[in-house]
Amino acid sequence: MASTTKRAVTIIDVAKAAGVSVSTVSRVLNNKDDVSETTFQHVRDIIDELGYSSSLAAKGMRSRSTNVVGLIVPDVSDPFANKVMKGVNQAIVEHNYDLLIYTNGNILDDISAAREQQYVSLLNNGLTDGVITVTPSIGSFSSVGPVVAIDPHIHHPEAPAVISTNFKGAVAATRHLIDLGHRRIGFIRGRADLQSAIRRQQGYESALEKAGIPLDPSLVVDGDFTRESGVPAARQLFSLDPRPTAIFAANDETAFGVIDVCDALGIRVPEELSLVGFDNIAEAAYCDLTTVDQFMDRMGYIGTKMLFDLIDGKPLIECIYKIETNLIIRGTCGSIS
C-alpha cells in the first residue's frame, strides 16, 4: 500500500467497526475512566487495526486542549531562531507536549503586525494550547490562548516575554576591548527597528563614556544583522584614517561579514584588528570569535516553561524574564601595547 490518497478514517468508521457509539470511541480516545475495560480494549484494537488517528483540526475545534504548543518563527534557517527552537524543543520533550512550528519562511518580507497577529490566532484558535513568538514586532497579542514573546522588538510591560540583557552584554564586550588598550573602536549597528539592537548600541556608547573615550560618530556605521551588511560596514570603517583598531559588531553574522572583508583585504585578526560579535551562534565557536553569549536556546527553554505555567493557569512570577548575557573570550581580540 503506497502513499494512498483515500478518504480518511473517521471516528464514525471506528464506531461502526467496533459496534459501539461514537461517543464511546471518543471516551476511549481521551482516556476517560467511565468505560468498561472490555469495551476500552476492544475499541483500542479496532483503532489500531484501522490505523485511525483523530483529526487535530476537528478535535481542537471542539475541545480547548490539544497538548501541543505553537512556535512562530520568521525563518527556520535563521541561526537565532534555530537556537531558540532547540530550547523550545527541549522543554516540550520534558513536558510531553508536541510542537507545531509555523513559518511563512520569508524573513525578508517584513511581516506586518497584522500578519503576526494572524499567525498567533491561527495557532491558538484550536490547534495549540499556547504559542511562542520569536522576535515579534508587536509586543502584545489578542489571543484565546497564552502567548510568550522571545526577544520582542518592543517591550510591553504586561506581555510575557523573555529578553536578554543586551545593554550589559554590549558594555562587557566594549569594555573588554577597552581593557585591551583599544581606543578607536568601531561599532556596526543592528536592525534599527529592534529593541535589542538599540540596547546594544547604548551599551557600546555607555562603556565608551565610562572610560572617558569621546564618541566618534564616524565609528558607528549601519548594519542589519546580516552577514552581507557587515561587508560594506567594515569597508566603510576600514576607509577611516586612522583605521579603528577594533570592531564590535551587533551580532555574529555581521562579524562574519567583517571577517570576509579582512580576508579580502589581507587584514590579520587579531593582530591588526580585534573583533567582537554578539549572540554566540554555533559558527562562532568554529571561527574562534570572541562574542557575547545570550543563551538563545535558554531563552527558548525558559519561554516555553513560562508558557506552560500560563497554560496551567499559574500566575507568572516575572512577566518579563531577563537572561544574563556572558562574554565569551576567544581568539579574535588582541591587546594594544
Place this chain on the structure above:
Amino acid sequence: MASTTKRAVTIIDVAKAAGVSVSTVSRVLNNKDDVSETTFQHVRDIIDELGYSSSLAAKGMRSRSTNVVGLIVPDVSDPFANKVMKGVNQAIVEHNYDLLIYTNGNILDDISAAREQQYVSLLNNGLTDGVITVTPSIGSFSSVGPVVAIDPHIHHPEAPAVISTNFKGAVAATRHLIDLGHRRIGFIRGRADLQSAIRRQQGYESALEKAGIPLDPSLVVDGDFTRESGVPAARQLFSLDPRPTAIFAANDETAFGVIDVCDALGIRVPEELSLVGFDNIAEAAYCDLTTVDQFMDRMGYIGTKMLFDLIDGKPLIECIYKIETNLIIRGTCGSIS
C-alpha cells in the same frame, strides 16, 4: 491590550458587524470574485477592525485546501533535518505556501511506525495539503493527502521519495583515499537500520574491491551516526596494529567524534590520519573536513517541489528522485608517499 485571553472572533461576529451573511464573509475571505466591490471592501474593513483571522482548524475541516504544507521531523536541532528544513523553506516561499513543522522533539525515543503514520494523518487530516517526512522508518503511508519522503529508511518503489546516491558517494570518498595511496582504510558504520548507511558501506567495500584491496573485517566498526559513537569506534580502529592510515566515517558527526579522539591522542590530521566524512553539514566547512556533499537542502527543496506537483494533481516523472552526491575535497586528507 496585552496578551488577552478572550473568546476568539468568529466569522459570525464579522458577519453581524458587517451586516451581511456568513457566506458573504467567507467569500471575501477566499477572494471569490462574485462579490460586489463595495461589499468586499466593507467586509475587509470590518475584518481588520475586529482583528479577525479564520481558524485553520475549522477551515481545513471543511475545505480540502489550506495552502500549507506539513513537514515532519524527528528533531529540529538535528543537523540533517535542519538543512532539509532550509530547502523546504525555500520552496514554500517560492510557491507562496506556508509551512507547518511537526515534531515530538525526541529523536531518541524510536518513533514507531504507527506513530509516524499518526503524525502524517494528523497533518494531512485537514491542516495541510500534503506532507514531507524526513528519514521516516516506513516507506509508505496511508493518507488523504500526498506524502513525500526524504531519505526514507527503506525504499518503497511506488512511494514518492528523494534519496541521494549514497553508494556512488561512498565509492568516490573511498577511491579518493585509495588514490592518495592509502591501503589500510577504516570504515565507521552508520545506523544499521538505515538504507543510506548500508549503501555507504557497500560503496566502501566496492571501491576497495575494484582497487584490488582485500577487505579486512577488523577495519569496519560500528557507529550510529552520532558524534559520540565516533569516539569508541575511532579508539577501536586506533588500537589496531598496524593502525589504519585513513578513516572513512559514515557521516560528518561521526567524523567529528574521530577528530575528538585524535585531539585527545595527539594524532595529527591529515599528517598521521586522513579522514573523510559524509553529509557536508555546516560544521564540516569550519573544520575543513573532506566530505561528501549530499545536498540535503536540495533534497528538501526537490521533495517539496514534488509534493507541489502531487498536490496539483500532476503525475510525477520520477517517483524516486536521486540526487547526485559530490566529493568535497578539503584539508583532512593527505597522501601517502
Place this chain on the structure above:
DNA sequence: CTGTTAGCGCCTTCAC
C-alpha cells in the same frame, strides 16, 4: 450578487 441550508469530525452535555 447574496442569503439559506447542510454538513466536515469531533467532544460534551444530557438522558437512559
Place this chain on the structure above:
DNA sequence: GTGAAGGCGCTAACAG
C-alpha cells in the same frame, strides 16, 4: 457504562 443530540467555525452547494 453507554447512546443520542447539539454545536464548535467554516465552506459548498443550492436558491433566490
